Amino acid sequence: MDPSPLDLVSVSTLLHINPSTKPTPQIPFISRGAMDPRISLWRSTTILCAIFLLHGASASRPHHHHSSSPTKAVKQQLETYIIHVRQPESGISSSLERESWYKSFFPKTLTSSSATESRMVYAYNKVIDGFAARLTTEEVESMKAKDGFLHAYPDKLLRLQTTRTPQFLGLSPNRGVWPDAGFGSGTIVGVLDGGIWPEHPSLDPRGMPPPPAKWKGICVDAGEDFNSSNCNNKLIGAQLFNAGAKAMLGEAAAEQPGLNSPRDMDGHGTHTATTATGGFVPHAEVLGNAEGTAVGMAPQAHLAIYKVCFGETCADSDILAALDQAVEDGVDVLSLSLGGESTRFFEDVVAIGGFTAVQKGIFMSCAAANSGPLHSTLVNEAPWVLTVGASTLDREIIADVKLGNGRIFIGESLFQPKFFKPTLLPLVYPGASGNLSAAQCAEGALDPSQVSGKVVFCERGGGIGRVQKGENVLQAGGVAMILMNDELNAFSLIADTHVLPASQVSFQDGDTMKAYINSTQYPTATILFKGTVFRDTASPAVAGFSSRGPSVESPGILKPDIIGPGVSILAGWPLNLSPSGLLNDTRRVVFNVISGTSMSTPHLSGLAALLKSTHPDWSPAALKSAMMTTANPYDTEGKPITDETQGPADIFATGAGHVNPTKATDPGLIYDLSAGDYIPYLCGLGYTEAQIQAIVRSHFKCSNQTSISEGDLNYPSISAVFSPTGPSSFTFKRTVTNVGAKYSTYEVEVVEPQGVKVEVKPKKLYFKKMNEKQTFEVVLCSYGAGSMPFSQGHIKWYSGSKYEVRSPIAIAFNE
Structure with a gap:
């Protein structure tokens, strides 16, 4: 029967x-992040390329101008360009003077102020010297002849990529990292995403002190939907940047919900923001599961929202404007759960904005993307940002x-x-x-x-x-x-x-x-x-969707840097949205569980805020080094972290390993870098001086710099590419700074990658004081790896049983 x-x-x-x-x-x-439950993972290279092409076409869709000549019509089409220029030798003393300088690059055919005003989208100030404007290809070509012009490229679209995670990461409200760091008190985390639901209980301001005196941000008034009264000592700022989106959408802008408000219309922004900084909310659950106390990584940190995504539209020009403002406002940490495709750093707005952020002492955490498990699919590759992959919980x-x-x-x-x-x-x-x-x-x-x-x-x-x-x-x-x-x-x-x-x-x-x-x-x-x-199975494991290295733009730098919780993560959700995102689903929740590198990124952003509270004088590179050199390559059973095949994950999936907040607060040694240290590296990539100046905003000549290879950047990991026509050995220098015990000795442990002999000189490092620096060399000699495309190992400096400073070694063998 x-x-x-x-x-x-x-x-x-x-x-x-x-x-x-x-x-x-x-x-x-x-949706922002391929692991939003509303969309599936696209898994073939052909389809992946199709996504990029579709977004590229959308990003450059012009206003239509009728013409009898097709060629003439194409030339006259308007699209948004981002223009990098040099400042005049006399300098710029005011915003009006800056905008006047920018407008001087416009063609003479745009003689009236109203014409140039209607074309100007943004006049940037902090992260680049330049502007975004609606221009034709002919007009851009005419700009190139003007003194001070550096570089131009079309605006494009990027995509947006917990009750348990604190315990899983070893965070306790009674001892250790959380109370030692004051739960992130005094730090400001800026989130560039799809906005915020300000009434969410995770943003309750009770017990929060006022923001630091350095804070210059605002909470915008956007009518009945959102006004300055929505902000408080927790949510200290909320702004939106939509000029690029409006220019791209054209007439369709009127139909885009939430385009003129910082309010979150799809849940992604609220989820990421509360993952990073959400306060304690007991009895949280989703549809009766994942019960517990919901709390972000830095529950006492202040939150600043910069809305740059409106449905599928996250325009480069808007992101750059938000980064410009966030740097001016005085944030300590920036969290970006968005990305496009691998591109040259001088056309990558996240890399460009991130460089200025690093110059100002701001830490930036970025999503690696959700295009795994295929290799060379990650984005946000610049070495001055933290690139985050996703892993499971227990x-x-x-x-x-x-x-x-x-x-x-x-x-x-x-x-x-x-x-x-x-x-x-x-x-x-x-x-x-x-x-x-x-x-x-x-x-x-x-x-x-x-x-x-x-x-x-x-x-x-x-x-x-x-x-x-x-x-x-x-x-x-x-x-x-x-x-x-x-x-x-x-x-x-x-x-x-x-x-x-x-x-x-x-x-x-x-x-x-x-x-x-x-x-x-x-x-x-x-x-x-x-x-x-x-704890039914060993964890963490790398999520199948988490994008992998090697980096396309800079293969000599290991990416992702690190992995963190990004699968089935519980965090805040707009109170008017269904958990599935389907129009016919009338269920409503306070919290939701979603997955993606969009979710792992704010975990690392919040943890960076904790580290910043503990070590306010550390540079972004020092914070990053502390996280990477203390990351764990093993799961809860003491075995190598696995991936979606249930076999060991490779180094281009895990980076340095899974974040370990407790050890990161006291790493012993750090690999430090200033913003200026990246310039010889950029010269070594073969960029022109104009291209580099578009990133670093300073006058210099590579001929006056000592260019370095990617491997010589003082990075916490080591990466090398061997090829039949290239050298059979590399020697890289590294400098470590003592931030542990005053008098200490470190000895080195080496695990050699298959096919490579590794020698470290010297084998011991001696320190007599805090902040003392010591330099060592790592020599990599290839003796052949057969048909293997990759191999991996590590060096580890250890001091007694207290400190272990681990640097992964990633080797690629190109045919």
């Missing part, structure tokens, strides 16, 4: 979803799958309705006929006569969000969903806020389930909801 199907009306009623209502189609790459939200043959498979889902009983139900695989759209449970591809009243087996992919697939199943009459991972993501599971009973399973287990379906005339299955489970 067949088991009774679950009544579809009861599911729809409990979820407040109308099964007959068609959802508005979701654009696959709208928490799983279990939704196991039981088949009719009795076998049980591990799965995850955040939504675990009480009404769903563990009774076996008919199981169907819509893709059994070979229809790929049906296999991926695309909208309109499911036949209600085949899926109604059944558990539906779906495959990931097709540019369809994981949660969207569940809604498609529900619309077609299905009562539950089993979601099989794609091959690249393998065992990397995510707990989503599904709209029906569901479970995400691994690719391998999914294959076994498909074989079962094919083996019997009446396959059945059910889902066994087990709630929140801690």
Whole structure:
């Protein structure tokens, strides 16, 4: 006798979803961070390139001008350009003088002040000498002949990429890092993202002191939707930068919600901001799971919001303007969970703005992107920013799958309705006929006569969000969903806020389930909801979506730098939004669980604020070094960190390892760098003087500098690329500064990468005082690695049992 199907009306009623209502189609790459549950991971190189091309086209979409000549029409089209210029030799003494200087670069055909005013988008001040303006290609070409012009490039779009994490990271309110750092008191974290929901309980100002006297920021008035009264001693500033977005959107700007307000319209900004600085909120949960006290990494830090993303539109020009303002306002840490594609640093606004931030002593943490597990997919590669990958927690939200043959498979889902009983139900695989759209449970591809009243087996992919697939199943009459991972993501599971009973399973287990379906005339299955489970498996593991190195723009610098919690992270959510982001989902939550390097980045930003509170005189490079050299390459079982295959993760996935806040506060030694130390490195990359000046804003000549290779930058990690036509050995210098014990001796431990001999000279370092510096050499000699593309090792300076200062070694073998 067949088991009774679950009544579809009861599911729809409990979820407040109308099964007959068609959802508005979701654009696959709208959301910020590929791991937003509304969109799927795009896993082929071809599709990845397509995303970049689509965004590039969107970024340069001009206003349309009618012309009888197609060539003339193209030349006359307006688009936003970012223009870098030199300051005049006499200098600039006022903002009016600066804007006048910028306007002098406009073509003579734009003679009236109203014409130049209408074309000007931003006049930058702090992070670059230059401006953003609406121009034709001919007008840009005419600017290049003017004295003082440096560089120009089109504006483009970037994409936006906890109850448990404090305990997992070893943070306790009673002892250690948190109380020692005053919970981040006195620091200001600036978040560039999609805005904020100011009424969220994580932003309760009670117990917060006023912001430091250096703070110059404001809270804008944006009508009834948002005004200065929304700010307080916790949320000390909220501004928006939308001129670039408006120029790109054109007439469509009027239809973009939230374009004229700092208020968060999609949840991403509130989630990242409260991850970094959210206060203690007891009894937090999402749909009855992940219960506990929600708190950010630096709960006593002040928060400054810079809204630069409006739906899918995060314009370079707006980001640059926000960085310009944040530097002026006096933030201590900048958190950017956004990115585009790998590009040259002199056309990378995050790199350009980050350089000036470092000059001003501001730490910047950036998302590596969500295009893993393929190599060379990360972004935000500049060595002066911290590039953050994503890893798992020791928490799983279990939704196991039981088949009719009795076998049980591990799965995850955040939504675990009480009404769903563990009774076996008919199981169907819509893709059994070979229809790929049906296999991926695309909208309109499911036949209600085949899926109604059944558990539906779906495959990931097709540019369809994981949660969207569940809604498609529900619309077609299905009562539950089993979601099989794609091959690249393998065992990397995510707990989503599904709209029906569901479970995400691994690719391998999914294959076994498909074989079962094919083996019997009446396959059945059910889902066994087990709630929140801690320490069931070794953790952390690198998330399958987390982008990997090597860096494309600078392969001699190991990226990502570090990994941090980024899978199934609980943090604040706008009180008017559904957890799934689907229009037909009327559930409302105070907190939400989502995944991405967008989530790992604010963890590191908040931890940087803690370190800044403990060591206010440390440079951004020193803070970064402390995090990297104390990062842990091992999981909770003492084994090397794994990846989505359940095998050891390579160094281009983990960087230095998983952040360890307790050790980072007292690292023993640091690798320090000033902003000026990066200039010889930039010369070594082969950039022209004009290109470098666009980044560093100073007059110099590479011919007067001693250029250095990437490997000679005083970086906390070591990276080298060997090729048949290149040298067979490299010698790199490093200088460490003693920030540990006054009198101390350090000895070196070397783990050699396969195919490379490593020698460190000297093998001991002696220190007699604090802040004393010592220099050593690392010699890398290749003796052949066969067919291996990469290998890895490390050097570790240790002083007794107290200090271990570890620098990973990444080796690439190019054919």
